[in-house]
Amino acid sequence: MKILEPSAHAAPPMAGDDTPAPVFSIDDLCAMLAHYLEPEHVDQVRHAYMFGAEAHKGQQRISGEPYISHPLAVARILAEMHLDYHSIMAALLHDVIEDTGIVKEHLTKEFGEEVADLVDGVSKLTQIKFQTKAEAQAENFRKMLLAMTRDIRVILVKLADRLHNMRTLGPMMPDKRRRIARETLDIYVPIAHRLGLNTLRLELEELGFATLYPMRYRVLAEAVRKARGNRKEVLQKITLAMESRLEQEGLTGHILGREKHLYSVYQKMRGKHVSFSEVFDVYAFRIIVEKVDTCYRVLGVVHGLYKPVPGKFKDYIAIPKSNGYQAIHTVLFGPYGVPIEVQIRTEDMNKVAESGIAAHWLYKAGDKSGGAHIRAREWLREVLEMQKNAGNSLEFVENVKIDLFPDEVYVFTPKGKIMQLVRGATGVDFAYAVHTDVGNSCVAIKIDRHLAPLSTALNNGQTVEVITAAGAQPNPAWLNFVITGKARANIRNYLKNLKSEEAIILGKRLLDKALAEVSLSIVTLPEEWVMRLLQDLKVKDLDSLYEDIGLGNRMAALVAHRLIPVDDVANERSRTGIKNVLTRYVPAWLKGGERSASQPLLIKGTEGMVVAFAKCCHPIPGDQVLGFVSAGRGIVIHSEECKNVAEFRNRPEKWIDVQWAPEVTSEFPVEVRVDVVNQRGALATVAAAIAEMGANIDNLQFEERDGKYSTLTIVVEVRDRVHLAKIMRRIRSLDIVARINRTKG
Numbered sequence: 001m002k003i004l005e006p007s008a009h010a011a012p013p014m015a016g017d018d019t020p021a022p023v024f025s026i027d028d029l030c031a032m033l034a035h036y037l038e039p040e041h042v043d044q045v046r047h048a049y050m051f052g053a054e055a056h057k058g059q060q061r062i063s064g065e066p067y068i069s070h071p072l073a074v075a076r077i078l079a080e081m082h083l084d085y086h087s088i089m090a091a092l093l094h095d096v097i098e099d100t101g102i103v104k105e106h107l108t109k110e111f112g113e114e115v116a117d118l119v120d121g122v123s124k125l126t127q128i129k130f131q132t133k134a135e136a137q138a139e140n141f142r143k144m145l146l147a148m149t150r151d152i153r154v155i156l157v158k159l160a161d162r163l164h165n166m167r168t169l170g171p172m173m174p175d176k177r178r179r180i181a182r183e184t185l186d187i188y189v190p191i192a193h194r195l196g197l198n199t200l201r202l203e204l205e206e207l208g209f210a211t212l213y214p215m216r217y218r219v220l221a222e223a224v225r226k227a228r229g230n231r232k233e234v235l236q237k238i239t240l241a242m243e244s245r246l247e248q249e250g251l252t253g254h255i256l257g258r259e260k261h262l263y264s265v266y267q268k269m270r271g272k273h274v275s276f277s278e279v280f281d282v283y284a285f286r287i288i289v290e291k292v293d294t295c296y297r298v299l300g301v302v303h304g305l306y307k308p309v310p311g312k313f314k315d316y317i318a319i320p321k322s323n324g325y326q327a328i329h330t331v332l333f334g335p336y337g338v339p340i341e342v343q344i345r346t347e348d349m350n351k352v353a354e355s356g357i358a359a360h361w362l363y364k365a366g367d368k369s370g371g372a373h374i375r376a377r378e379w380l381r382e383v384l385e386m387q388k389n390a391g392n393s394l395e396f397v398e399n400v401k402i403d404l405f406p407d408e409v410y411v412f413t414p415k416g417k418i419m420q421l422v423r424g425a426t427g428v429d430f431a432y433a434v435h436t437d438v439g440n441s442c443v444a445i446k447i448d449r450h451l452a453p454l455s456t457a458l459n460n461g462q463t464v465e466v467i468t469a470a471g472a473q474p475n476p477a478w479l480n481f482v483i484t485g486k487a488r489a490n491i492r493n494y495l496k497n498l499k500s501e502e503a504i505i506l507g508k509r510l511l512d513k514a515l516a517e518v519s520l521s522i523v524t525l526p527e528e529w530v531m532r533l534l535q536d537l538k539v540k541d542l543d544s545l546y547e548d549i550g551l552g553n554r555m556a557a558l559v560a561h562r563l564i565p566v567d568d569v570a571n572e573r574s575r576t577g578i579k580n581v582l583t584r585y586v587p588a589w590l591k592g593g594e595r596s597a598s599q600p601l602l603i604k605g606t607e608g609m610v611v612a613f614a615k616c617c618h619p620i621p622g623d624q625v626l627g628f629v630s631a632g633r634g635i636v637i638h639s640e641e642c643k644n645v646a647e648f649r650n651r652p653e654k655w656i657d658v659q660w661a662p663e664v665t666s667e668f669p670v671e672v673r674v675d676v677v678n679q680r681g682a683l684a685t686v687a688a689a690i691a692e693m694g695a696n697i698d699n700l701q702f703e704e705r706d707g708k709y710s711t712l713t714i715v716v717e718v719r720d721r722v723h724l725a726k727i728m729r730r731i732r733s734l735d736i737v738a739r740i741n742r743t744k745g
């Protein structure tokens with residue numbers, strides 16, 4: 001990898017400068033790989049190159065070079081990190097899915113699943129676009145990228161891709177250049193940092209800084225160039241002093257003078273509001289030693305040489321940083337009072353500090369055990385373990401969990417805002433995450449502009465749009481699939497309020513009806529009677545009483561009975577009247593045929609959750625029906641012919657006389673059983689006939705009875721008996737239908 005030497009700061013590392021670099025060829029790449037890969041693997045890499053070159057044939061980069069030079073350069077960056085041959089192959093092929101007509105299956109056949117998965121992963125990352133600048137957005141976007149990545153090598157290929165693109169920004173339009181640079185600093189630099197890829201990160205930072213703020217970059221570079229002259233002498237003096245002291249103590253170490261990178265100087269000046277000289281006039285050294293305990297001995301030596309600045313000592317060996325970084329940091333008062341920063345670390349720690357996760361491949365090059373990816377996971381686990389032993393940092397554990405063991409999913413709103421949800425969250429969860437009102441009135445969702453069911457689980461990177469409708473209401477069935485607490489609580493709450501509103505309306509109707517039987521009305525009754533009843537029943541107001549009645553917790557007739565005071569002789573007749581009503585409430589068939597003279601309750605089908613239609617007999621308008629009062633649930637409507645009705649014979653007080661309202665407009669499910677001849681397309685023919693008659697199919701079951709016939713059990717939504725009869729006639733007329741009948745509970 002190209003490492004930015006301090007001298008590189010003099011000229012901005014702007015890409016596209018005109019000096020023609022010697023062309024890097026596939027042979028050069030193979031020669032590099034031969035140092036650490038088996039010959040047959042190098043051959044496979046060459047094969048991937050040939051394939052990529054063919055696929056990109058005729059395509060050019062903006063610079064005019066053949067397109068394949070870009071994947072080749074990306075592969076080179078990864079080869080410098082000694083990545084495994086699968087990653088190198090994926091680098092050579094990383095744009096073929098996105099930019100040529102080649103599909104993943106083709107790559108699987110040609111190069112195996114591992115390489116195809118890597119290329120596919122990189123393509124998916126390329127497809128999602130970062131849109132807004134807000135800091136929180138950037139953080140979520142980074143998480144989304146990492147959450148989408150099951151294989152950490154996908155990120156490594158993507159980062160190498162971005163690095164090469166940054167190096168070759170030159171020929172692009174200025175605003176595009178700035179956009180890419182901004183995205184690099186906001187998204188890719190922090191990811192590289194998190195993975196400990198410091199060398200790569202520093203170069204991305206310098207390139208991004210130079211592109212985004214060319215003036216500031218030039219001014220700072222110039223200031224550094226001037227300051228460097230004055231510093232040389234001091235640097236040498238300190239280096240010599242430290243070297244000779246280490247020698248006296250019999251310690252061997254490598255002392256390096258270190259200069260701060262321009263971007264970090266710039267960030268310090270901006271973030272801490274300090275002057276250039278305050279940031280830059282710090283002399284920084286790195287001492288690399290062989291063994292861990294030598295680090296501590298070297299620390300003792302330098303503290304003996306110069307006085308340490310209190311509060312600046314940090315032991316990242318005992319407590320590593322979240323990306324696995326280890327070293328001892330200290331600050332000393334140097335000669336002439338200049339501050340000296342010293343980092344002490346071992347050779348191994350230095351490799352991790354420079355290459356982070358990639359250092360793993362560097363260490364174990366040639367090790368044949370296990371896949372590189374598994375080894376990378378191990379590395380991460382080791383880092384995690386290290387952290388645990390060193391005394392817990394919650395933040396670290398959480399970061400690792402979010403990024404590498406994702407249990408979250410990140411999706412876009414149509415405006416490009418990123419929403420974070422629990423993995424498995426559905427369209428309804430998303431709608432409630434946007435806003436409670438959006439959730440309460442959602443009717444459908446679009447995922448990546450295609451309509452999808454509300455129950456669809458969302459995936460990372462999708463754009464999700466909620467379609468709402470005025471007057472739409474949450475469906476109790478949503479509770480079966482939502483997984484976020486917010487959605488669940490809001491749906492429950494809404495339904496509870498709705499049910500209680502509906503119960504109040506029904507309860508009032510029932511009580512009015514009971515009172516009307518004896519020619520009374522709640523509005524004409526003396527108010528003190530009502531108040532006394534509420535007190536007796538310990539109910540807080542009339543609405544609560546209605547709600548109780550509507551939910552089936554109290555019988556309307558009994559409440560009416562108690563409304564009228566016992567001691568009032570004049571009302572004795574009314575009380576008797578209500579007693580008669582009570583007996584007359586018993587359905588006609590229970591009393592032996594004679595139907596009640598009282599007015600039945602009219603049912604429209606729009607009463608809501610307090611009036612339900614029995615699933616055993618599926619009553620529809622036109623059927624003779626009965627209501628069964630069920631505590632807490634309201635009224636369940638059954639067909640008079642339903643078998644379950646007979647079972648409840650012994651509880652006549654629970655039955656209520658009901659009748660269909662004349663103007664019912666809803667649709668009701670009804671179950672029919674159709675015997676059809678076994679032949680291809682039979683099911684489709686029946687379904688088409690139903691659709692033709694303007695009815696929806698709710699549910700359908702198919703059961704083969706014998707070699708000749710099958711039985712279809714269909715729940716179809718109809719307006720009434722007439723509608724059903726027409727549908728059945730239509731189905732019966734089909735050649736393939738042997739028999740059709742309506743099922744009754």
Ligand code: MN
Nearest residue numbers: 070094095161
């Ligand atoms: Mn690319």
